[in-house]
Amino acid sequence: MAEQASFFKHSLKVNPDRCQGCTTCMRSCPTGAIRIRGGKAVVNDNKCVDCGQCMKICPHKAIYIQQDDFALTKDYEYRVCLVPATFIGQFDAKYRTKEIYACLKKLGFTHIYEVEHEVGYMIDLYNQYMEEHPEVRTFISPYCPAVVRLIQVRFPSLVDNIIHVRAPFELAARVIIRRLMDEGAPREKIGVFYITPCAAKIAAVKYPVSRKETCIAGVLNMDFLYNKVQLMLHDSDKDAQPVNHALTSSDVLWPLAGGEACHFKGSQYAVDGLQNVLNFLEKLEDEAVDAEGLVEMRICDQGCVGGVLATNNRFVARKRLEHRAKVFDSQNRTKTRYRRYDDPEFCKWIKDQMEIPEIKPRSIYKLDDNFAEAYKMAERMKKIEKALPGVNCSACGAPSCAALAEDIVRGIAKMDTCIFINRRSQASEDAIRSIWGDRVRTKENNNDDINKP
Amino acid sequence: MHYSFDIERGNFADAGQASSSVKRLLKQLGVAPPNIKRTVVALFEAEINAIAHAYGGKIDVDIDDGKIVMVVADQGPGIPNLDLAMQEGWSTASPQVREMGYGAGMGLPNIRKNTDELKIDTEVGVGTTVTMTVYFA
Numbered sequence: 001m002a003e004q005a006s007f008f009k010h011s012l013k014v015n016p017d018r019c020q021g022c023t024t025c026m027r028s029c030p031t032g033a034i035r036i037r038g039g040k041a042v043v044n045d046n047k048c049v050d051c052g053q054c055m056k057i058c059p060h061k062a063i064y065i066q067q068d069d070f071a072l073t074k075d076y077e078y079r080v081c082l083v084p085a086t087f088i089g090q091f092d093a094k095y096r097t098k099e100i101y102a103c104l105k106k107l108g109f110t111h112i113y114e115v116e117h118e119v120g121y122m123i124d125l126y127n128q129y130m131e132e133h134p135e136v137r138t139f140i141s142p143y144c145p146a147v148v149r150l151i152q153v154r155f156p157s158l159v160d161n162i163i164h165v166r167a168p169f170e171l172a173a174r175v176i177i178r179r180l181m182d183e184g185a186p187r188e189k190i191g192v193f194y195i196t197p198c199a200a201k202i203a204a205v206k207y208p209v210s211r212k213e214t215c216i217a218g219v220l221n222m223d224f225l226y227n228k229v230q231l232m233l234h235d236s237d238k239d240a241q242p243v244n245h246a247l248t249s250s251d252v253l254w255p256l257a258g259g260e261a262c263h264f265k266g267s268q269y270a271v272d273g274l275q276n277v278l279n280f281l282e283k284l285e286d287e288a289v290d291a292e293g294l295v296e297m298r299i300c301d302q303g304c305v306g307g308v309l310a311t312n313n314r315f316v317a318r319k320r321l322e323h324r325a326k327v328f329d330s331q332n333r334t335k336t337r338y339r340r341y342d343d344p345e346f347c348k349w350i351k352d353q354m355e356i357p358e359i360k361p362r363s364i365y366k367l368d369d370n371f372a373e374a375y376k377m378a379e380r381m382k383k384i385e386k387a388l389p390g391v392n393c394s395a396c397g398a399p400s401c402a403a404l405a406e407d408i409v410r411g412i413a414k415m416d417t418c419i420f421i422n423r424r425s426q427a428s429e430d431a432i433r434s435i436w437g438d439r440v441r442t443k444e445n446n447n448d449d450i451n452k453p
Numbered sequence: 454m455h456y457s458f459d460i461e462r463g464n465f466a467d468a469g470q471a472s473s474s475v476k477r478l479l480k481q482l483g484v485a486p487p488n489i490k491r492t493v494v495a496l497f498e499a500e501i502n503a504i505a506h507a508y509g510g511k512i513d514v515d516i517d518d519g520k521i522v523m524v525v526a527d528q529g530p531g532i533p534n535l536d537l538a539m540q541e542g543w544s545t546a547s548p549q550v551r552e553m554g555y556g557a558g559m560g561l562p563n564i565r566k567n568t569d570e571l572k573i574d575t576e577v578g579v580g581t582t583v584t585m586t587v588y589f590a
Binding site for chain 1: 477481482493497518589
């Protein structure tokens with residue numbers, strides 16, 4: 001079977017000048033999306049879920065996130081910077097939030113709007129959705145876009161457990177646009193720019209799971225803006241106009257692991273970190289854990305402060321946000337709260353805007369659409385796997401022997417890609433045997449009924 | 454295709470090995486997600502039953518064109534009253550097993566709910582063989 005044409009796009013890119021083909025990223029990818037070809041890492045777009053694990057682990061800084069050009073902001077008269085609380089968590093507590101925002105304004109933004117401003121409404125949306133779906137026992141938060149995609153490709157039976165609501169930054173973007181339009185701004189003159197802590201959120205903006213349209217004009221990498229703002233803070237620009245923040249203490253904690261689950265009834269599971277998420281999803285799929293209500297899941301360790309574009313150490317950033325939470329008002333948001341918040345018609349509009357009609361499962365494991373054909377392939381794969389050495393050396397350019405077996409039955413690799421099988425001389429035979437012993441089968445043995453389809 | 458797995462008494466930590474492997478295979482075969490779920494839930498329950506109650510056993514899984522047959526055979530105490538065991542909430546699980554979150558008496562009823570065919574052969578003092586079939590079509 002030929003490889004499917006790719007239909008999903010991603011923001012993670014490999015820089016071929018830096019990539020050494022060292023296999024580190026390939027071995028850590030949770031969906032087996034990476035292969036080494038021509039000495040470089042190559043990402044299969046249909047399998048990638050934008051979790052950013054490859055970028056975090058790459059020892060050569062060869063993987064990067066493509067961001068929008070900052071100059072794009074110049075195209076708009078109303079330039080809104082959509083700031084997640086994770087961003088202010090990057091800065092030392094001695095810098096006040098209003099100073100950080102002032103720097104963003106000095107960079108050219110006309111308005112600062114906080115993603116977590118709309119947390120109260122997100123809670124309502126989740127609760128409404130859960131009430132409308134009494135047949136579902138476990139609800140998975142749609143907050144982390146990488147989790148949503150991971151479920152689509154690896155845990156397709158759990159797609160109906162995901163709350164079909166878009167991420168909070170989409171809500172904040174819509175509200176600020178409506179607000180500016182109510183104040184007389186023409187829609188085409190408003191550009192909302194989101195500061196992202198990770199690759200998954202860019203992908204969610206650019207290539208959404210189900211609805212095509214987005215109202216975000218551009219996405220800027222958090223490390224890029226951090227550097228700019230940190231420099232300005234360092235120069236302690238005294239004439240900058242302070243900009244008030246509108247976050248409450250619980251809003252600030254929302255992006256941290258556990259910051260979301262604590263607002264809901266039920267078992268309040270909060271799972272963070274790639275391996276933990278994989279493990280928990282596996283258990284949910286087997287119904288080996290009974291989780292009633294909302295399960296918060298974040299691909300990054302500690303939540304968004306562990307994002308690949310977050311500059312500072314996640315534990316330090318967590319402490320900083322916790323510190324700000326103590327300083328911030330526990331409730332009062334009335335002054336900055338949008339006056340139409342309680343208007344039923346407005347709420348209905350928001351609900352409609354935020355709904356995701358469908359999250360489609362798209363299993364990456366399926367070998368063929370036809371069961372009989374898939375069965376034959378699976379049978380052959382099992383035989384091939386037995387013949388391979390099982391040492392997962394990755395010298396074939398696949399992450400494991402099992403992955404190579406799959407590539408062989410899919411027709412994108414050959415049996416003799418395996419260096420154990422393709423031993424050319426007695427010397428290499430002896431060398432391999434001295435390391436791995438007799439469990440490595442001889443070339444002749446391997447040819448039995450494996451290469452036949 | 455045939456797969457087999459061993460079950461060790463009291464080894465809850467390893468529970469789910471069989472269901473994980475089977476789950477992976479069914480995903481490769483493109484079996485519809487609800488059918489995968491039914492299969493895996495039933496297999497996991499049966500595996501836990503054997504771990505909790507029996508002295509060890511074996512799981513045999515056969516997959517062919519439209520169905521999966523899972524046979525969980527244990528050497529164990531057997532089930533003295535099968536009708537009672539099939540009732541929701543009825544359990545003979547030890548307090549230790551219950552402490553681990555198992556033994557709520559939902560095992561066999563849950564297996565029945567998730568499978569298309571269920572056959573239980575049991576003999577007190579000898580063991581229990583649970584044969585579960587799920588049709589994919």
